[in-house]
Amino acid sequence: MRVTTAMLINTVVRDLEDRLTQMAKRQEELSSGRRINRPSDDPGGVVSALRLRAQLGGNVQYKQNMDDAIAWLSTTDAALREAVGTLQRIREIAVAGSNQTLSAESLEALAKEVAQLKNHLGDVANTSYAGRYIFAGTKTLTPPYDPGTGTWNGTSDILEYEIAPGVTISVNIDGQAVFDSATLPKVFQVLDDLIINLQNGDAASISNNRIGEIDQNIDNILAVLAEVGARINRLEMAKSRMETTDVDLQNLLAQVEDTDMARALMDLKSQENVYRAALAVGARIVQPSLVDFLR
Numbered sequence: 001m002r003v004t005t006a007m008l009i010n011t012v013v014r015d016l017e018d019r020l021t022q023m024a025k026r027q028e029e030l031s032s033g034r035r036i037n038r039p040s041d042d043p044g045g046v047v048s049a050l051r052l053r054a055q056l057g058g059n060v061q062y063k064q065n066m067d068d069a070i071a072w073l074s075t076t077d078a079a080l081r082e083a084v085g086t087l088q089r090i091r092e093i094a095v096a097g098s099n100q101t102l103s104a105e106s107l108e109a110l111a112k113e114v115a116q117l118k119n120h121l122g123d124v125a126n127t128s129y130a131g132r133y134i135f136a137g138t139k140t141l142t143p144p145y146d147p148g149t150g151t152w153n154g155t156s157d158i159l160e161y162e163i164a165p166g167v168t169i170s171v172n173i174d175g176q177a178v179f180d181s182a183t184l185p186k187v188f189q190v191l192d193d194l195i196i197n198l199q200n201g202d203a204a205s206i207s208n209n210r211i212g213e214i215d216q217n218i219d220n221i222l223a224v225l226a227e228v229g230a231r232i233n234r235l236e237m238a239k240s241r242m243e244t245t246d247v248d249l250q251n252l253l254a255q256v257e258d259t260d261m262a263r264a265l266m267d268l269k270s271q272e273n274v275y276r277a278a279l280a281v282g283a284r285i286v287q288p289s290l291v292d293f294l295r
Contacts, residue, residue, distance in 0.1 A: 056249050058165070059242055065161040066239045068130075069171040073232050076134050076173060079127040080225045083178070084218055086121050090114055090191065091214045097198045098207040111198035118191040122147045125179045135175025144175055150188055152180035163238055169231060173224055184220055185213035 096102070097110050125135055125145040132140035137155030144154030154175050160168040180186055190213045197205045 052249050052252055056246060059246055059249075062163055063239060063242060066163050066235050066242075069161045069163070069169060070232060070235050070239070072129050072134060072171045073228055073235070075127065075129040077225065077228050077232065079124050079134065080178070080221055080228065083121060083124045084221050084225070086117050086124065087187070087214055087218050087221070090117050090194070091211060091218070093117075093198075094194055094206050094211050094214060097194075098203045098211070100201075100203045102201075104201065107198045107201055111195045114191060114195050114198065118188065118195075119147065121179075121187070121191070125175065134172055135179065137172070137175065145179060145188075150192075152176055163235065164242070169235065171231075173228065178221060178224055181220065184216050187217045190214060190217065 093110050093114055097107060102110075122145050126143040127134055133142065133144055133154070134140075135154055136142060136144040138157040138159065139153065139155055140159075142153055144152060146153055152175075156174045156176050158170045158174070159172045161171050162168050176182075179188070190210060194206065194210045194214075196202075197210060
């Protein structure tokens with residue numbers, strides 16, 4: 001095979017272009033800080049990076065769901081604690097009203113205080129979070145308790161948030177089971193009865209019925225409070241675990257996409273040396289031709 005000068009020149013130029021391409025690639029890695037700047041750089045790495053980014057993106061939504069759920073349940077916790085405190089004060093009034101030595105004026109004053117506390121408990125039942133009534137079930141835009149008629153308009157439906165793939169948690173409680181239970185003395189009816197008992201001086205009914213009914217409702221709310229607290233703890237632990245997972249995913253993504261600066265600098269320097277050597281070798285191989293002497 002005859003090797004011509006043109007063939008030698010083409011070979012040298014091709015080798016020099018290859019070296020320049022490698023140098024440009026290393027310079028791009030250093031300037032962008034990324035090892036993968038286009039799919040052709042590492043097709044397998046691109047697939048891994050897309051999968052990691054998709055998981056990180058999904059975790060953003062899950063963390064938003066957990067934040068909203070924690071805020072919702074924290075509002076529920078505060079409302080239930082307020083309800084317990086209100087009922088405990090009403091119980092104190094009931095105990096005082098069961099004293100048969102109180103005057104009619106004193107009993108009337110106690111009845112008026114219970115009426116005010118009942119109104120406050122109605123406000124608690126209509127507590128809202130971010131414009132949504134937390135005890136209304138799925139009818140979150142409608143106040144569940146109607147103080148005018150004393151009726152309960154909420155539902156017993158449960159709202160669930162997804163906090164991980166295939167994992168959900170209930171963010172609300174059955175408000176009807178708290179304020180309008182079918183298995184317990186209905187709390188607002190109990191308070192209406194207590195007001196009437198106080199106004200009539202019916203100490204026996206207060207002692208034999210009202211105080212026990214109030215205690216049942218307090219115990220019921222305390223049980224629900226314990227459940228709400230357990231859910232909040234679960235969400236906080238799940239969020240902490242997901243934040244740790246996000247850090248691990250970010251580290252994996254950096255390993256796939258980011259440039260090892262020290263390695264890239266060494267490679268660039270090596271490519272520069274190879275390029276200079278190729279230039280020197282090319283200059284030796286491509287000797288002057290007869291045309292050069294005729295100029």
